[in-house]
């Protein structure tokens with residue numbers, strides 16, 4: 001197999017090195033201080049630590065159970081396989097519409113999928129390993145893809161009579177007590193793509209401004225770009241949907257760059273324009289790239305852990321195929337949204353680092369479903385209300401099957417949480433609480449934390465034995481040197 005060669009890697013080498021060089025301590029301090037003050041958060045600080053690079057430190061005392069941080073994502077996306085099950089805002093990931101729409105849409109899409117007997121994307125490393133085997137020409141059980149979808153198999157489900165699913169979707173059928181669980185209305189994408197929906201016009205506008213205006217496949221987009229974007233999305237959904245996140249990171253950088261440039265031209269912002277236009281553009285691009293530059297990064301194909309089912313003798317070939325996959329995805333994206341002034345962003349080196357950053361730093365995005373709350377509420381009713389309600393809800397539960405409620409699942413990069421180092425004896429935990437109904441990351445203290453102490457979370461199950469912990473942390477590309485590991489090291 002030939003190594004993919006990206007010409008931009010060599011033509012923009014100097015700019016790429018500038019984009020990838022770690023920020024100075026001053027830049028880092030300025031960036032995080034501004035971010036923390038914009039979020040009115042004075043309880044933590046981000047500092048360089050001699051041991052592990054950046055870390056998060058307590059700026060006050062916390063007690064066990066205290067909320068340490070609610071972190072808003074920089075970029076995030078719902079897994080493609082989860083889109084059948086959960087209808088959520090494409091920007092903040094709140095469930096939208098109504099309980100009836102959530103259920104009706106899910107049953108409708110499941111039916112459609114079953115009749116087309118399509119599988120679905122199964123997420124990053126398993127899909128990579130599957131991909132590797134496919135490229136390696138060994139066969140893969142077709143059922144495996146379907147099995148891993150949230151929607152489960154249709155065999156134990158009792159379909160609803162014809163027309164009921166439609167009535168749920170179009171609002172003609174109101175379920176008992178569903179008004180107790182009202183959800184925000186469905187706001188379609190401003191570009192009319194029919195792919196992105198929102199909980200409010202402010203989310204629709206914020207997403208449009210931050211990245212979607214470049215990635216929208218609606219009528220407002222240029223037909224040639226639309227075609228290319230559709231191909232890019234298809235490839236990402238079939239291989240690894242982290243590419244969608246990488247596309248969002250590149251789009252948001254381009255849009256920030258254009259905004260900075262417009263602000264400079266309009267005189268709203270002062271910038272050193274003494275150099276030539278290339279160096280002026282390059283420094284604006286560096287500024288636009290700042291939020292991404294802060295994340296800890298290594299090239300994806302260098303840092304991704306070798307899946308268990310791939311022999312170490314195949315490691316080089318595996319890494320090369322990962323690189324090829326990224327190159328293919330990048331070419332599709334380049335066709336869709338290339339911008340000459342932001343050319344370095346389309347180099348394979350930058351693309352590999354962005355994906356590597358997401359693979360190593362991302363947190364699972366999990367938003368609890370209101371459908372579960374709804375059925376629990378019905379179950380808790382007293383008779384005769386319960387009996388009456390169940391006449392309507394039981395056939396729906398039978399149609400949904402055992403996994404009647406699935407939470408929204410995705411992956412997201414959180415700028416502050418991603419600065420938290422790992423410890424096998426952590427003092428905090430990334431945690432979903434019952435009241436979390438959007439895609440923010442919540443960090444809670446799991447024991448008292450003194451002002452000045454580093455706040456650590458565990459990336460893996462910290463109760464595993466030493467070697468198993470180290471093996472799990474290999475997925476994050478490092479060997480743990482926390483106090484517990486240093487003590488337990490044989």
Ligand SMILES: C[S@@+](CC[C@H](N)C(=O)[O-])C[C@H]1O[C@@H](n2cnc3c(N)ncnc32)[C@H](O)[C@@H]1O
Pocket residue numbers: 052053054055294295296360361418419420421422423476477478479480481482
């Ligand atoms: C999510 S980042 C945490 C923030 C990171 N320190 C930074 O500078 O951006 C994870 C990286 O931090 C380092 N790290 C975090 N916890 C560590 C630990 N317990 N032992 C060794 N390295 C650690 C590793 O380089 C790891 O890949």
